[in-house]
Amino acid sequence: MKVFYHKGDKWRWTPTRLETEQNMLALSFNNWDDYGIGTTLNAVLYIDGKNFLEFALKLLIEDDKYSPKKLNQLRDEGWDGFFPIPNTNYVSVPSDIDFYQTIIVKLGIDDAKQVLVDIKDAGYLTNIVNDSDANKLVGHNDFDTSPLREAGARKAYSDGWRIFEQQESSINNFTLFTRKYNGSSEPINFKFNSNSLPYDINILIGPNGIGKSYTLKSLVEYWLGVDSGSKTTLEEQEHTPFDTDLSPI
Incomplete structure (x- = not known):
């Protein structure tokens, strides 16, 4: 071709x-x-x-x-x-x-x-x-x-x-490091691989105001490389959002 x-x-x-x-x-x-x-x-x-x-x-x-x-x-x-x-x-x-x-x-x-x-x-x-x-x-x-x-x-x-x-493509386990308001990082583990069904489902649970929406927003921005996840912002903050080299999509 x-x-x-x-x-x-x-x-x-x-x-x-x-x-x-x-x-x-x-x-x-x-x-x-x-x-x-x-x-x-x-x-x-x-x-x-x-x-x-x-x-x-x-x-x-x-x-x-x-x-x-x-x-x-x-x-x-x-x-x-x-x-x-x-x-x-x-x-x-x-x-x-x-x-x-x-x-x-x-x-x-x-x-x-x-x-x-x-x-x-x-x-x-x-x-x-x-x-x-x-x-x-x-x-x-x-x-x-x-x-x-x-x-x-x-x-x-x-x-x-x-x-x-002939290798399977999959979503691997990863750790998300969310940046807190005081500048520190909070690790959150996401697990997708499991040896048996049903596969793991990841749920964020907590009272209002604890940061559930902020965590999901951060995950998406890091994942897409925009806003707080842009290369420039991450370098300025010296922040690494994931424990793997590539975003877990």
Whole structure:
């Protein structure tokens, strides 16, 4: 399956299918900015000539802060728009984990793997291929700041590759550290894994004013990376909200 980038600067434009391709991943420009870093591309997966899945592909290029502009530049310099991008080190993360299951079902396992190689999928290259160039980019601060900013992308990165090893995706136990009004942290354990049914259900119980709503609000903001959970706020407060590297979505 071909992967193609349409040159342009209209961020609301939905990338179209090439007339010669029934199955393809079409990409286009997006001007979204993640704290001074732009990696977002509009993405549409076309299957049998039809728009099957729309999402965003977060593409981080080595030594570059704005991938969409860089891709336009490469097109101007002679690149034909087809992936893989020649002579360029990059990794990508889709915003929707359904992307992985879709390409396996519609294309087959071998062709699906080739798509991940072409877009240099970060989860696949680091966890299955153990690609040294991909490992280098994934370890860069910009990777956390932009490609992994949103919850859907974090889920895709952490679990999408597991489908190719027939591993199950699950929500693991985690500890939430809520920031109290005096600046201290209060640990709250959430348990989802259980050896037998019924699975654990987590309930917050307490009198009015104790902080139940505040805790849930904090959990969502940390989870989505907004407001009190934004990278800037967390760094200013020197606060780590979870005991795991990725949000537990």
